[in-house]
Amino acid sequence: MSSSDSPTLTCPVLVEWMNAQQMTTRKVNYKSSLLRILRNGFREIFLEISSEKSATHKFRLKNIAVHSKFMNEGKCTINFKDENARAMISNAPPSQLINFLKVMYIKLQGDTAPKISLKERLEGKSVMEEISPLTSKEVNKAKDKLVPKDATPKSGLAKKRPERTRDQDNSNQPSSKRRCLTTEIETPLTPEQQRVLQAVISGRNIFFTGSAGTGKSFLLRKIIASLPPDSTFATASTGVAACHIGGYTLHSFAGVGSGQGSLKRLVELAKRPYIAQQWRKCKTLIIDEISMVDGRFFDKLEYVAREVRCNDKPFGGIQLVLCGDFLQLPPVSKNDNSGEGQASFCFQSEAWDRCNLHSYELTIVHRQSDPVFIDILQNIRIGRITPEIESRLQATSLNKVDSAGILASRLCSLTKEAQLINSSKLEHLPGPMKEFLANDGDPTYSQTLDMQTPVESIVKLKVGAQVMLLKNISVNDGLVNGARGVVVKFSAEGLPVVKFLSGEYTVKYEKWSVKVMGGSILSRKQIPLKLAWAFSIHKSQGLTLDCVEMSLGKVFEAGQAYVALSRAKSLASLRVLDFDSKHVWANPEVLKFYQRIRRSMMAVEMIPLGKKKKKV
Ligand SMILES: Nc1ncnc2c1ncn2[C@@H]1O[C@H](COP(=O)(O)OP(=O)(O)OP(=O)(O)O)[C@@H](O)[C@H]1O
Numbered sequence: 001m002s003s004s005d006s007p008t009l010t011c012p013v014l015v016e017w018m019n020a021q022q023m024t025t026r027k028v029n030y031k032s033s034l035l036r037i038l039r040n041g042f043r044e045i046f047l048e049i050s051s052e053k054s055a056t057h058k059f060r061l062k063n064i065a066v067h068s069k070f071m072n073e074g075k076c077t078i079n080f081k082d083e084n085a086r087a088m089i090s091n092a093p094p095s096q097l098i099n100f101l102k103v104m105y106i107k108l109q110g111d112t113a114p115k116i117s118l119k120e121r122l123e124g125k126s127v128m129e130e131i132s133p134l135t136s137k138e139v140n141k142a143k144d145k146l147v148p149k150d151a152t153p154k155s156g157l158a159k160k161r162p163e164r165t166r167d168q169d170n171s172n173q174p175s176s177k178r179r180c181l182t183t184e185i186e187t188p189l190t191p192e193q194q195r196v197l198q199a200v201i202s203g204r205n206i207f208f209t210g211s212a213g214t215g216k217s218f219l220l221r222k223i224i225a226s227l228p229p230d231s232t233f234a235t236a237s238t239g240v241a242a243c244h245i246g247g248y249t250l251h252s253f254a255g256v257g258s259g260q261g262s263l264k265r266l267v268e269l270a271k272r273p274y275i276a277q278q279w280r281k282c283k284t285l286i287i288d289e290i291s292m293v294d295g296r297f298f299d300k301l302e303y304v305a306r307e308v309r310c311n312d313k314p315f316g317g318i319q320l321v322l323c324g325d326f327l328q329l330p331p332v333s334k335n336d337n338s339g340e341g342q343a344s345f346c347f348q349s350e351a352w353d354r355c356n357l358h359s360y361e362l363t364i365v366h367r368q369s370d371p372v373f374i375d376i377l378q379n380i381r382i383g384r385i386t387p388e389i390e391s392r393l394q395a396t397s398l399n400k401v402d403s404a405g406i407l408a409s410r411l412c413s414l415t416k417e418a419q420l421i422n423s424s425k426l427e428h429l430p431g432p433m434k435e436f437l438a439n440d441g442d443p444t445y446s447q448t449l450d451m452q453t454p455v456e457s458i459v460k461l462k463v464g465a466q467v468m469l470l471k472n473i474s475v476n477d478g479l480v481n482g483a484r485g486v487v488v489k490f491s492a493e494g495l496p497v498v499k500f501l502s503g504e505y506t507v508k509y510e511k512w513s514v515k516v517m518g519g520s521i522l523s524r525k526q527i528p529l530k531l532a533w534a535f536s537i538h539k540s541q542g543l544t545l546d547c548v549e550m551s552l553g554k555v556f557e558a559g560q561a562y563v564a565l566s567r568a569k570s571l572a573s574l575r576v577l578d579f580d581s582k583h584v585w586a587n588p589e590v591l592k593f594y595q596r597i598r599r600s601m602m603a604v605e606m607i608p609l610g611k612k613k614k615k616v
C-alpha cells in the first residue's frame, strides 16, 4: 500500500442541503476540511467532513452520485440522494483526490453491510473507525470488475476499438485517454524522484536537474498533481514544453510581454488587474525547461514578483520549482537588436542566488534501457568523446531504422531546413492531398495557438505521408506523443488511417487547451499529426522518438547534438549520417555550475551523485 492510498483528503468543501424543489436550504463552507472514510460496527461506510471551525458532518455513502469529470482539476461533487445534500470538493491536489475517490469506490464495491434492525441499531455497534487502507486483493477485485478481461486483446490496434469514437464510449470501460492518464498516475516514482516530490511538498525552493530521459517532465506532472490547483502555476519556457505539462508559457503567466523595457514598465504591465491577481494567488511557480529561460528575464521576474505581491521576500514569497537540464538547449536571444546583449543562463542571474534553491539531480535514465547507449549519451552530454564513442556513433549510419514503410524522422539544426524537406516530400507523393483545418475556439488567437500548441492550423496529408503523433492517446497501445507512422488511407469519414509500429489507428480530432494571459483558456481541435520526414532539434526537446535520423553538420549550439541524440530510445533506432566529434561540445560555464551544485548536494548529503560511469 502506498501512503497515497490513505482514505483522507484535506481541501475546501461546500456542503449544501436542498428541499424537494432542489432549492438550497442550508450550506456550510469548509475553507479547509478533513475528509475521511469511516466504517461503523455494522460495516456501513460513511464520509466524514470536519474542520476546526465548523461542526462535523457524516454522510452515509449509499445511494450517491459522484461527478468526477473534473477530478484532474481537483474538483468533484458527491450527491447524497437520501439526504438531498451535496458536497462540492474544490482545490484538492488532484492525485490525492483521485486516490481518495479510488479508495471510496473500491471500498463501496465491497460494501457488504447487512440490513440492520432498529433494535440492533439501538443496541450499539455504532462506533466509527477510519476505514483500513486498500489491500492489493481489493484493488485487483475492483480492476476485474471495471475492465472486462477481454477489453484489450493483444492483436492489432484496429481490432481493439473498431468503430467506436471516444464520445460514444460511455461504458464502464475507461476511454483510451483516461487509461493513458491512469497509467501515468499509477507509474510509481523512483526513490530519487520521490525525494524531490517530498522536498516540494515541504515548501522549499527547488531546482532539479538530470540528463535527458531521467523523468524530469514526468516528475513535474506528478508534482503538479500533488499540489492545490488554485495556487499552483505550471509554466515552461516554450509553448510546446508548456503543453507537455499542461501549463502556461512563463511569459504568458508573467504578463510582462517579451520582458523588454524598464523594470518600472514591466511592473506596470504586471499590475494590470487580472495579471496581478494571478501573481498574488500564486503560491508555487513551476518552470520546466529552465535551461531555455534567459537569466536577465528571470531577474526581472523576481523583481516584478516582489513589487506586485508587495512582499520583499525572494520572488515575493512564491515557492519556486525549477526543472531542466542546462546541458541541453540554452536560452535563445530573440532580441539581438534590443541592446541588452547576449542571453545568459538562469543560474547566472542574481535572483537564482537570492532564492536559496535546493538542488537535486535525477540519475536514473528511463528513456533508454541499453547501458552502453546510456553511457555514450552521458559522455556526449558533458562534451566528452572517446574514439570508441565516435566509431559507435559513426557505425549507426549503416543502421536500417526504417520498418514496414515507417521511415526515420530526420532531425535538422534549422527549422527552415526541416520545413523544406517536409513540403517537398509531400509534394512528390502521388495522389490527392487532404487538408485538415483546425477548429479554434476563438480564431483571433490562431497565431497564439500556433505558437503554444504542437499542432498546426492546417495539416496537409496524402497517402504515404510520414507522420508523428502529437498526443498521448493510449500508452498501452503505443499511441504516444512522438510515435511515428505512415498514412495508409483515409477512412470513409475522411480521417487519416495511420500505420504505427504498434498497428493501425484511425486518427480522430483531439483538443488542446492553453491558458493565456488574462486567465482565458484557448482551445484548438485538430488532427494530432504533423509531417515527420523531418523536424528541428529545437522542436524535439522533451520528446521520445521511436526511430530517428540526423545530420549534425550544421549544429550551432552547445548541447544541440546531445538533445538530438538523446531523443532515440536505442542505438539500433538511431542513424547519424555524419557523426564527427566536433559536433559535440558542452558549455564550460554549465559544467562549472554542475560541479558547484554537486558539491553543495554532497555537503548536505541530500542525494547521491550520479552513478559511476562505465567505460565504453
Ligand atoms: N519513474 C518512472 N518509471 C517509469 N518510467 C518513467 C519514470 N520516470 C520517467 N519515465 C519515462 O521516461 C521517459 C522520459 O521521461 P521524461 O520525458 O519526463 O524525461 P525528461 O527528463 O523530461 O527528458 P528531457 O530532458 O528529454 O525532457 C518517459 O517515457 C517517461 O514516461
Ligand SMILES: [Mg+2]
Pocket (backbone or CB within 6 Å): 216, 217, 218, 542
Ligand atoms: Mg522533459
